[in-house]
Amino acid sequence: MPRSLSKxxxxxxxxxxxxxxxxxxxxxxxxxxxxxxxxxxxxSEICLRTGLKQANVSKQLGILRRAGLVQSxxxxxxxxxxxxxxxxxxxxxxxxxxxxxxxxxxVVMLH
Amino acid sequence: MPRSLSKxxxxxxxxxxxxxxxxxxxxxxxxxxxxxxxxxxxxSEICLRTGLKQANVSKQLGILRRAGLVQSxxxxxxxxxxxxxxxxxxxxxxxxxxxxxxxxxxVVMLH
DNA sequence: TGACAATATTACTAATCTGCAATATTATCC
DNA sequence: GGATAATATTGCAGATTAGTAATATTGTCA
Numbered sequence: 001m002p003r004s005l006s007k008x009x010x011x012x013x014x015x016x017x018x019x020x021x022x023x024x025x026x027x028x029x030x031x032x033x034x035x036x037x038x039x040x041x042x043x044s045e046i047c048l049r050t051g052l053k054q055a056n057v058s059k060q061l062g063i064l065r066r067a068g069l070v071q072s073x074x075x076x077x078x079x080x081x082x083x084x085x086x087x088x089x090x091x092x093x094x095x096x097x098x099x100x101x102x103x104x105x106x107v108v109m110l111h
Numbered sequence: 112m113p114r115s116l117s118k119x120x121x122x123x124x125x126x127x128x129x130x131x132x133x134x135x136x137x138x139x140x141x142x143x144x145x146x147x148x149x150x151x152x153x154x155s156e157i158c159l160r161t162g163l164k165q166a167n168v169s170k171q172l173g174i175l176r177r178a179g180l181v182q183s184x185x186x187x188x189x190x191x192x193x194x195x196x197x198x199x200x201x202x203x204x205x206x207x208x209x210x211x212x213x214x215x216x217x218v219v220m221l222h
Numbered sequence: 223t224g225a226c227a228a229t230a231t232t233a234c235t236a237a238t239c240t241g242c243a244a245t246a247t248t249a250t251c252c
Numbered sequence: 253g254g255a256t257a258a259t260a261t262t263g264c265a266g267a268t269t270a271g272t273a274a275t276a277t278t279g280t281c282a
Contacts, residue, residue: 008148013207014141020206022136026240030125037119043259056241058260068213077249077258087205094198095131096124102179137270154229167271169230188228188279 023067024088028052029060033088036070040082134178135199139163140171144199147181151193 009017024030028050035041035049046057061081064070071084120128135141139161146152146160157168172192175181182195 009141009145009203009207011138011142013210014145014203015138016210017203017206018136018138018141020210021132021202025129025133025136027122027126027129028240030120030129031122034120034125044257053242054259055243055261059241062260068209074249079259085209087209091132091202091205092120092125092128094202095128096120098179098196098198099124099127099131139270155227164272165229166231166273170271173230185279190229 020067023063023069024091026060028056029064030092032057032060033064033069033083036081036083037089040080042075042078042080044078046081131178134174134180135202137171139167140175141203143168143171144175144180144194147192147194148200151191153186153189153191155189157192 031050031052032046035046041049043054043057043061046052046061047054050057052060061070061072065072065081069083069085069088070081072079072081074080142161142163143157146157152160154165154168154172157163157172158165161168163171172181172183176183176192180194180196180199181192183190183192185191
């Protein structure tokens with residue numbers, strides 16, 4: 001079905017979508033997601049991988065979990081986080097390609 | 112190529128991606144984009160379609176334009192805005208499907 | 223040129239958000 | 253139980269944001 005014929009999003013949908021994008025609109029949170037891409041990790045490991053402070057990592061993980069983007073499971077003393085929604089990397093890929101397109105075009109415009 | 116083998120995003124890329132998501136993280140802006148989906152429109156038409164105030168629409172259009180999501184072209188007295196990046200609706204679609212999945216799963220969990 | 227219409231910008235308030243230090247919670251081990 | 257380690261939460265300062273009213277800009281037409 002061509003895009004032009006697909007249905008509009010409802011106000012409720014748009015609000016939900018906006019909130020999901022808000023969860024993804026912070027560099028630290030994307031860094032954390034990216035660090036979980038290779039493999040699940042404990043909070044302390046995420047701190048090491050990203051260089052972010054523990055309190056900050058916990059806070060951002062809470063936001064990501066409430067958004068349904070990561071999941072956690074206790075393992076003894078520690079809590080292991082993992083990606084719950086791999087589609088987030090699809091989103092990032094789409095955006096990243098767009099950013100590259102824009103950058104390339106900006107180069108051309110200067111010639 | 113399986114996702115697990117694709118390359119990480121660089122810090123610079125992640126920051127850019129986060130900023131793009133930030134542009135999309137507001138209900139009014141998504142409403143404006145959605146209103147432009149059917150057809151390009153003048154600012155005054157966007158106000159009518161969305162019910163948003165003129166100053167607000169202009170402000171949000173500025174953010175969307177700076178993000179490279181819409182483009183504008185003057186037509187006499189008015190300025191016509193149009194979608195510059197249809198991929199934004201792909202993003203919304205992906206997120207929307209995820210929200211539906213989550214909602215459905217929440218229903219199941221209550222049984 | 224002057225009046226008018228369409229859009230952009232500015233200044234502002236209220237609300238929200240990030241990162242941090244300090245503290246609380248939870249589980250393990252002795 | 254008490255000490256310790258891992259994680260979560262709280263309170264806070266500084267920065268950012270959305271929406272608004274008022275004002276500035278830009279183009280059209282007489």
